[in-house]
Amino acid sequence: MEALKKCGYNEVVECPYNKSHLILKTRIQKHLIQCRKSYPNQEKSTCPFNTTHLINKKEFSYHVEICPDRASFDLYKYKIDSRPYSSENENFDENMDEPNSTIDEQPVEDWSNDNVPSYNPQQYCNKLPLLRTKVGGTPSEKRAFREAQREVFKQNQKN
Ligand SMILES: [Zn+2]
Ligand SMILES: [Zn+2]
Incomplete structure (x- = not known):
């Protein structure tokens, strides 16, 4: 040797x-x-x-x-080791979430942009507990739903 x-x-x-x-x-x-x-x-x-x-x-x-497979293992270990930065990132994310959450709290109603006559939405919704639960569906379903809402609204106005 x-x-x-x-x-x-x-x-x-x-x-x-x-x-x-x-x-x-x-x-x-x-x-x-x-x-x-x-x-x-x-x-x-x-x-x-x-x-x-x-x-x-x-x-x-x-x-x-x-x-x-050692190379990918070393890479994986390196990613774990570099985690100390994550705590800073979490704080950063929390700050970013605040404005978003207030936006999410805004009530978004399906028919708010429609030509439905003006009325007190809260009062209207209380009269229609069943219809109010209807959300989603295809565009044609939504249109039919809005038509039904208008009909019920007219009926309520007569009463
Ligand atoms: Zn040998
Ligand atoms: Zn191996």
């Missing part, structure tokens, strides 16, 4: 199955595919980055180094 290093082959690693196998780092993956066939019935460990990776325990530390 020393001789190999002196020759500039310092990217040599020991095979996890047999220390006498000195393999170039660039070749170790290919070697492991071949070499693990000679060492069946190995103890297995589950990869911490991807539970579908079942790794021979002897290869475990090597796999953790080169696992393709």
Whole structure:
């Protein structure tokens, strides 16, 4: 091994199955595919980055180094670590919500922009508890609903 290093082959690693196998780092993956066939019935460990990776325990530390899912895991961890900013963001969001909530409290009635004759809306609604519950529906349904409202309104006026 020393001789190999002196020759500039310092990217040599020991095979996890047999220390006498000195393999170039660039070749170790290919070697492991071949070499693990000679060492069946190995103890297995589950990869911490991807539970579908079942790794021979002897290869475990090597796999953790080169696992393709490690990059996304590191990214995920980084996002968690950068969370201290979120408390500031929450305060900011609360301030932003205030004007919105007051707008939401404004009553928005379906027929407010229509040509319905002027009247006291509260009084009108109290007379029509059933019709008042009708919301949504297709445009034609809404039109029919408004027509019905006008009819009932006229009837109430006569009474
Ligand atoms: Zn080997
Ligand atoms: Zn893995």
